Amino acid sequence: MRKILFILSFIIVGFSLNAQTTKSDALLIEKINQLNSAKTMQQYVDVQGDFTKLLNKDRRWQVYYYAGFICLQQAKINLENGNSQIEGNLGNALKYITLIKPKQRNGEVNTLLGMVYYLKSKFDVDTQQRGLSKKESLSYYKLAQKQGCKNPRLILLGNLLFPNKSKEIHESEGNQSSISPNWGKEDLGKLIN
Numbered sequence: 001m002r003k004i005l006f007i008l009s010f011i012i013v014g015f016s017l018n019a020q021t022t023k024s025d026a027l028l029i030e031k032i033n034q035l036n037s038a039k040t041m042q043q044y045v046d047v048q049g050d051f052t053k054l055l056n057k058d059r060r061w062q063v064y065y066y067a068g069f070i071c072l073q074q075a076k077i078n079l080e081n082g083n084s085q086i087e088g089n090l091g092n093a094l095k096y097i098t099l100i101k102p103k104q105r106n107g108e109v110n111t112l113l114g115m116v117y118y119l120k121s122k123f124d125v126d127t128q129q130r131g132l133s134k135k136e137s138l139s140y141y142k143l144a145q146k147q148g149c150k151n152p153r154l155i156l157l158g159n160l161l162f163p164n165k166s167k168e169i170h171e172s173e174g175n176q177s178s179i180s181p182n183w184g185k186e187d188l189g190k191l192i193n
Helices: 002-037 041-055 061-080 086-097 107-123 127-146 152-161 185-192
Strands: none
Touching: 002 041, 002 061, 041 061, 061 086, 061 107, 086 107, 107 127, 107 152, 127 152
């Protein structure tokens, strides 16, 4: 009888954990969809608040990744509008992304780090710091390549770092989950056209 109760308790715990994962995936997917449809600074600020709240509940690398990505998008908007808050946006992006544990830093994470450092290399007033940021961007680009990352985001970073090389579009490889990063094709298309 004890064995049966013991086994039943494991089954119940397993179902309960699976239900929690499904619920947290659904919430993350909802926030990613909001992020993917954001176009204005206010929309990014709103979804940033949602991801900041998620950080307290969900410790997966994707949550930190998207929180950092939002800051990168805010920096791009500020750059386009001539706003001086770029340094703060990029600092926040690095803060979130570097919270991802080193063993979880896959090609996606390293590509995003490369993007942040690339943008830092474009606006920094100190030419020495600009050069250091460009070297950081290049090192993350190479690391993502070594990790076998093949997606539009890495190609976009490569095209930004090496503007005279041929430009190409590459489809993402492997099975993508609904919480996998999928941005970059639109930006890459703008760069090529």
